[in-house]
Amino acid sequence: xxxxxxxxxxxxxxxxxxxxxxxxxxxxxxxxxxxxxxxxxxxxxxxxxxxxxxxxxxxxxxxxxxxxxxxxxxxxxxxxxxxxxxxxxxxxxxxxxxxxxxxxxxxxxxxxxxxxxxxxxxxxxxxxxxxxxxxxxxxxxxxxxxxxxxxxxxxxxxxxxxxxxxxxxxxxxxxxxxxxxxxxxxxxxxxxxxxxxxxxxxxxxxxxxxxxxxxxxxxxxxxxxxxxxxxxxxxxxxxxxxxxxxxxxxxxxxxxxxxxxxxxxxxxxxxxxxxxxxxxxxxxxxxxxxxxxxxxxxxxxxxxxxxxxxxxxxxxxxxxxxxxxxxxxxxxxxxxxxxxxxxxxxxxxxxxxxxxxxxxxxxxxxxxxxxxxxxxxxxxxxxxxxxxxxxxxxxxxxxxxxxxxxxxxxxxxxxxxxxxxxxxxxxxxxxxxxxxx
Ligand SMILES: [Mn+2]
Numbered sequence: 001x002x003x004x005x006x007x008x009x010x011x012x013x014x015x016x017x018x019x020x021x022x023x024x025x026x027x028x029x030x031x032x033x034x035x036x037x038x039x040x041x042x043x044x045x046x047x048x049x050x051x052x053x054x055x056x057x058x059x060x061x062x063x064x065x066x067x068x069x070x071x072x073x074x075x076x077x078x079x080x081x082x083x084x085x086x087x088x089x090x091x092x093x094x095x096x097x098x099x100x101x102x103x104x105x106x107x108x109x110x111x112x113x114x115x116x117x118x119x120x121x122x123x124x125x126x127x128x129x130x131x132x133x134x135x136x137x138x139x140x141x142x143x144x145x146x147x148x149x150x151x152x153x154x155x156x157x158x159x160x161x162x163x164x165x166x167x168x169x170x171x172x173x174x175x176x177x178x179x180x181x182x183x184x185x186x187x188x189x190x191x192x193x194x195x196x197x198x199x200x201x202x203x204x205x206x207x208x209x210x211x212x213x214x215x216x217x218x219x220x221x222x223x224x225x226x227x228x229x230x231x232x233x234x235x236x237x238x239x240x241x242x243x244x245x246x247x248x249x250x251x252x253x254x255x256x257x258x259x260x261x262x263x264x265x266x267x268x269x270x271x272x273x274x275x276x277x278x279x280x281x282x283x284x285x286x287x288x289x290x291x292x293x294x295x296x297x298x299x300x301x302x303x304x305x306x307x308x309x310x311x312x313x314x315x316x317x318x319x320x321x322x323x324x325x326x327x328x329x330x331x332x333x334x335x336x337x338x339x340x341x342x343x344x345x346x347x348x349x350x351x352x353x354x355x356x357x358x359x360x361x362x363x364x365x366x367x368x369x370x371x372x373x374x375x376x377x378x379x380x381x382x383x384x385x386x387x388x389x390x391x392x393x394x395x396x397x398x399x400x401x402x403x404x405x406x407x408x409x410x411x412x413x414x415x416x417x418x419x420x421x422x423x424x425x426x427x428x429x430x431x432x433x434x435x436x437x
Pocket of ligand 1: 306
């Protein structure tokens with residue numbers, strides 16, 4: 001059965017096309033800086049938002065109209081697999097991502113849940129024989145079920161901790177079975193609500209132990225995926241242990257995990273942390289830990305995680321600059337952890353939303369590559385920091401000086417010429433780049 005009748009494969013038609021079911025800027029075959037757009041962007045479809053979410057929010061019921069709505073249980077789960085692979089083919093997606101509970105209903109016990117997962121994984125594996133769409137990453141949902149109320153790896157109950165460990169074990173096995181490129185740890189409830197009842201040290205140590213056990217088990221079964229931590233500062237817990245890239249980096253180093261993890265950076269999580277998307281990408285890139293991206297955007301007027309499809313070209317351009325300077329995303333990709341708005345409830349909106357997001361990142365890629373070719377930011381930064389090429393500047397950057405020598409250098413200086421940072425001039429040039437692609 002076809003779930004998206006009437007929609008044919010979405011193709012690139014160029015910027016002047018008025019076909020809503022065509023890419024205007026994403027041309028998968030086109031080479032940018034030596035690689036195809038498909039190879040660089042590595043788009044992934046988020047199973048949860050696209051095939052499971054129903055548009056419900058804390059104030060109202062689901063609104064989404066989906067052609068699989070009439071089904072229940074495993075029949076529904078199987079219909080979603082059929083729909084997903086039809087969607088992947090029509091939107092031309094090279095990757096997809098899922099949590100265990102997205103693909104199969106939970107049973108009364110983990111044994112029953114795993115049986116359901118196995119049945120769906122076998123079905124997916126069968127589809128993947130003939131599909132170009134690969135698994136970018138999978139993960140275990142350890143935040144929805146009430147058992148995770150006080151956390152999973154940071155829970156206050158040992159049985160819950162064991163349950164979490166067992167879910168990760170199964171997730172690693174599933175990832176191996178489907179050839180996943182990465183395995184993600186998003187600590188949905190790995191944090192705390194109040195310090196008044198929390199053993200912070202025990203919780204963090206337990207989480208680190210769970211990560212070490214996961215590394216060991218992946219090695220044991222020969223699953224060589226890249227492990228990713230996804231920072232988020234708040235929501236659902238008040239204080240999340242993986243607040244942002246810098247906080248999570250400190251955690252990884254503290255517990256000797258730094259060689260085993262990179263980051264999956266989500267745009268909306270960055271803004272919730274009071275950072276820009278490009279800040280988080282830069283911090284991860286500079287420490288060699290930029291692994292993958294959850295491509296979405298927040299609403300600047302709202303203080304929560306809205307997971308909107310990315311359409312802000314300024315943000316996608318600066319993000320693609322970081323990704324290109326990183327030499328690409330390696331085994332990672334751009335996963336659309338994004339949902340259509342509650343008011344965009346028709347099935348067709350799933351296509352419009354993904355086309356909008358893919359074109360927005362394609363524009364970002366085109367502009368960022370042009371800026372890199374022109375050494376746009378590099379020239380600005382070289383000029384701004386040029387005094388570090390002077391004799392004393394080189395001594396500072398190479399660590400060959402001390403406070404006494406620096407005092408001797410500074411003590412009789414009467415005038416230091418400080419130059420303008422010229423941010424407005426830079427932004428005006430970026431606007432020119434955006435309009436001239
Ligand atoms: Mn989010």
